[in-house]
Amino acid sequence: WQAIIPVQPREGEGRFYDVVGPICETGDFLGKERTLNIVAGDLLAVRSSGAYGFTMSSNYNSRPRVAEIMVDGEQTHVVRARETIADLMRGEQLLPE
Structure with missing residues (x-):
């Protein structure tokens, strides 16, 4: 729970x-x-996100990882930026024709 x-x-x-x-x-x-x-x-806050947090996350189904936001009282801080599709494709190469 x-x-x-x-x-x-x-x-x-x-x-x-x-x-x-x-x-x-x-x-x-x-x-x-x-x-x-x-x-x-x-917006909903899931207080313990398990596999949706970075340490247990994957790019299953080509899903980019979500941003991680730290909430400190009334302030929020981006701890890790959201991944993009370009981030997922970085390093991949097409086969030569």
């Missing part, structure tokens, strides 16, 4: 949500039946 909370909390009652990851796997759930008061576009 990992804590999943809205970055900007909203007043009022929440609804039940399943929070899933970005890959096409049936077991890619970050949380099931979580009560959250959110709307489309809200």
